[in-house]
Amino acid sequence: MSYENLSPEQMRYLKRIKSRKRSIVIMRIMLFVVFLAVWETAAALKWIDPFIFSSPGRIAATLSRLYTDGSLWTHVVTTLLETVAGFLLGTIAGVLIAVVLWSSETFSKVLEPYLVVANALPKIALGPVFIVWLGAGPFAIITVALTISLIVTVLEVYTGFKQTDCEKVRLVQSFGANRGQILTKVVLPSSFPIIMNSLKVNVGLSWVGVIVGEFLVSKAGLGYLIVYGGQVFQLDLVMASVVILSILAAFMYFGVQMLEKKIAKRY
Amino acid sequence: MVPAVKLDRITKRYHTPEGEISALEDITFSVQEGEFVGIVGPSGCGKTTLLSIISGLLEPSAGKVYIFGEESHGVNPKIGYMLQRDSLFEWRTIYRNVMLGLEIKNEVTPENISAIDDLLMKYGLDAFRDNYPSQLSGGMRQRAALIRTLAVNPKILLLDEAFSALDYQTRLAVNDDIYNIIKKEGKTAIMVTHDIAEAISMSERLYVLSKRPGTIKLTVDIKLSIENRTPLLSRKAPEFRQYFDMIWKELDIHVL
Numbered sequence: 001m002s003y004e005n006l007s008p009e010q011m012r013y014l015k016r017i018k019s020r021k022r023s024i025v026i027m028r029i030m031l032f033v034v035f036l037a038v039w040e041t042a043a044a045l046k047w048i049d050p051f052i053f054s055s056p057g058r059i060a061a062t063l064s065r066l067y068t069d070g071s072l073w074t075h076v077v078t079t080l081l082e083t084v085a086g087f088l089l090g091t092i093a094g095v096l097i098a099v100v101l102w103s104s105e106t107f108s109k110v111l112e113p114y115l116v117v118a119n120a121l122p123k124i125a126l127g128p129v130f131i132v133w134l135g136a137g138p139f140a141i142i143t144v145a146l147t148i149s150l151i152v153t154v155l156e157v158y159t160g161f162k163q164t165d166c167e168k169v170r171l172v173q174s175f176g177a178n179r180g181q182i183l184t185k186v187v188l189p190s191s192f193p194i195i196m197n198s199l200k201v202n203v204g205l206s207w208v209g210v211i212v213g214e215f216l217v218s219k220a221g222l223g224y225l226i227v228y229g230g231q232v233f234q235l236d237l238v239m240a241s242v243v244i245l246s247i248l249a250a251f252m253y254f255g256v257q258m259l260e261k262k263i264a265k266r267y
Numbered sequence: 268m269v270p271a272v273k274l275d276r277i278t279k280r281y282h283t284p285e286g287e288i289s290a291l292e293d294i295t296f297s298v299q300e301g302e303f304v305g306i307v308g309p310s311g312c313g314k315t316t317l318l319s320i321i322s323g324l325l326e327p328s329a330g331k332v333y334i335f336g337e338e339s340h341g342v343n344p345k346i347g348y349m350l351q352r353d354s355l356f357e358w359r360t361i362y363r364n365v366m367l368g369l370e371i372k373n374e375v376t377p378e379n380i381s382a383i384d385d386l387l388m389k390y391g392l393d394a395f396r397d398n399y400p401s402q403l404s405g406g407m408r409q410r411a412a413l414i415r416t417l418a419v420n421p422k423i424l425l426l427d428e429a430f431s432a433l434d435y436q437t438r439l440a441v442n443d444d445i446y447n448i449i450k451k452e453g454k455t456a457i458m459v460t461h462d463i464a465e466a467i468s469m470s471e472r473l474y475v476l477s478k479r480p481g482t483i484k485l486t487v488d489i490k491l492s493i494e495n496r497t498p499l500l501s502r503k504a505p506e507f508r509q510y511f512d513m514i515w516k517e518l519d520i521h522v523l
Contacts, residue, residue, distance in 0.1 A: 094327045174322055174348035175371040175419065176302065263495050 036106055043155065046124065052241040062240040076244060078221040079210055086145025087206035091199055094153025100128050101154070102161045115199070120157060123147045123209070127216045136217035143208030144216075149202040156201075158192030161187050196260045207245070270297035271423055271455040272321060277330035279316055289480035290316045294330070296474060296483065300422070303449070303456045304487040305466035306478030309518055314459040317481070318425045321457065322348050334423070344372070347421030347454075349429040353412035355400035361411050362396040363385070368419035379418070386414045390448060405433050406441045413445055417452060424449060426458040430465065441496040442469060463518070467510045468498040475517050485517050 003123045006014075036056045042048045043055035066072040101108035111148060125145060130140040172185055212222025222241045229237030297481040298304045308314050312339040319325035319330060323342040332339045334346065355364050364385055369375045387393045390410055409430070416424060429445070430438045442462055446469055450457050462464050466473055467489055475485040491504035501507060 050393045165354070167350050167352055168356065170324065171350055171354045172346070172367070172371055173349075174346075175368040176344065178344045181371050185367070186356075189356070192358065242483060250443055 024198060029055045051233075052235055054200075054235045062236040063243070066240065074220050074223055075225055075241075076248070078138070078218075079223065080105075081222065082141050082249060083206045083210045083215070085146060086142045086209055087140065087149065087202055087252075089142065090146040090149035090152055090206065091202050094150050094202075095157050095195060096196070097150075097154045098157035100162060101158050102183070102187065103179065107156070111184075115155060117150065120153045121150075124212050127213065127267075131217050133207045141171075141210055141213030141221075144213035145206045148209040149205040152205065153198045153202060156198045157191060157195055160191040162191050192263075196263075199256050200253065200260070203256055204249070207249050209254075211245070234247060236245075268299060269384070270333070271300040271302070271335060272298040272457065273333040273336075274321070275331045275333065277317070277320060277327045277332070278303075278408065279313065279320060279325070279434070291320075292329075292480040292482045294481070294483060296456060296486075298423075298455060300335075300455050301453060301484050302304060302396075303446070303458070303469060303471050303472030305473045306457065306459045306476060307463055307466045307514060309393070309478050310461055312476045313481035314428055314461075316460055317476075318348070318427050318457070322346050322425055338508045344419070345422045347416035347419065347424045349412060349416050349424065349426045351428045353400075353408045353430045355408055355411060355415075356399050357494060359455060359488055360397050360399055361392060361403070364400065364411060365415045365418050367415055370504075372419060374419070376457070383418050386417060390414060398414060398436065405437050406444065409433065410448075411417055411440050412443060417448075422455060424456045426460075429458070430459070438465075439448060446498050453508055463511055463514050464502065464507075467507060467514070468501040473514070479488060484515075 018149040039053075040056045043050040043053065043058075063072070066075075082235055101111065124142070127140070127144050130143045130147075132141060133141040168190065169185050172182055177185065180199040210221070211223040211226070214221040215227050222245050226238050229235065229241065272377060275298055277291055277294040279288075281288040281290055294317065296304075306314055306317065316325065317323050320327050322333070323339055323346070326340075340461050355361075356367070359367070360366075361511040365387065366375065367381050369383075384393075387396055390413075391451065392407065392411055392414065395407065395411075400411070403411065412429075426445075430441055433441055442465060458466070458469060470489055473489060474483050474485040475487065476482065489510060491501055491506050493500055493504045496504075
């Protein structure tokens with residue numbers, strides 16, 4: 001768009017939007033900087049005990065120490081792989097189970113109360129069970145992550161399937177579509193936004209599952225670092241792990257969001 | 268001549284926990300090949316049920332459907348169904364929307380593809396083949412929906428309130444448009460509508476259904492003293508008003 005043929009009012013309006021946007025970005029950065037500065041000062045002047053509350057400087061030092069001794073990557077990669085595995089398995093299995101429920105109304109009616117209870121149950125409670133069954137290792141952790149996102153995905157996607165526009169279903173039926181074609185041509189593509197949405201929710205849930213799983217059993221990973229740091233009273237280590245965790249979770253969320261934007265322009 | 272569609276004493280009852288609902292009672296009529304027949308009736312009189320039965324989406328409780336003389340069971344490939352809304356899939360381009368029927372029937376052959384290309388070309392949608400439905404006007408979408416139906420080359424078209432989602436002006440234009448395409452392609456058509464004027468303007472014969480359970484209350488042959496009739500011209504015919512009044516009285520519509 002060129003600015004030449006715009007009226008002065010329009011130009012002022014555009015300028016106002018632009019400067020408003022810029023001031024919001026500046027305020028965001030300021031908030032972060034001020035927060036760090038206050039924290040650092042408070043620790044330096046002993047208003048708070050840096051041994052318990054840590055400080056940005058000490059967190060940075062811990063991060064660089066983890067980086068130089070090479071253990072940073074081991075922990076990050078362990079946790080990341082577990083999370084991605086739990087996330088993918090939970091989402092894929094959830095969608096598949098939703099397809100099975102959709103394919104038989106009797107079956108889904110029979111399973112309904114079980115799903116409701118399974119959804120209400122805090123899945124973390126099953127952690128010790130998985131550890132006994134699968135051993136104290138990454139499989140148990142991935143299973144905890146998977147279980148947390150599984151039931152929510154099933155319920156949400158199945159509800160989406162049932163909300164498929166029945167006119168569209170009638171249309172493909174009038175072309176003689178069978179049940180499988182109704183699923184692949186109408187139900188799945190029209191539920192795509194809902195599947196995407198549950199993907200976004202599952203990113204967060206998988207992190208919860210993996211960290212909790214690592215709390216319970218692990219020899220590496222960010223959850224392990226947090227628990228270990230807490231036990232030996234190294235709050236710098238705990239805080240540093242939380243910082244890495246929030247960066248990773250944010251990246252994964254934006255990744256899913258970008259994927260969604262790329263595929264879902266039409267909905 | 269063997270009629271394109273023949274209904275023989277069609278009856279349909281629905282079952283609900285609260286009881287049995289009789290939707291259609293003893294419907295008998297025939298439609299010759301190339302005819303455009305309208306069905307009007309108050310809402311809830313079973314018009315959509317009737318079309319579903321003709322198309323084979325629904326089995327009648329009693330009675331038989333004959334398509335070109337053969338008793339029909341299940342979805343009949345000679346029949347194309349146009350639904351209340353255009354129901355274009357917003358995630359498919361116009362071209363892929365139009366291909367839907369062939370995909371489902373597993374008939375994506377070079378001949379069929381070139382037939383679709385011809386249809387898109389002939390009816391001015393070729394330039395929009397890679398657009399998505401949301402980028403098209405209501406009239407264009409309706410055209411695309413018709414081409415989607417024509418793509419599988421049905422002999423008989425069923426139109427179920429196919430224009431009811433359009434605003435009045437667009438609707439008049441689309442009436443003309445769709446009518447001309449159907450006539451040009453030489454298809455037999457059965458249209459269901461609650462709009463009396465629309466029914467008269469497009470049909471050669473009209474069946475007026477009663478309130479539930481739907482029965483044929485009246486058969487009206489529409490004879491208009493105009494040449495080269497189109498829906499828009501039909502509305503200007505001197506007889507239009509009389510037909511309208513007659514059917515209006517028959518339908519016995521009350522607000523309260």
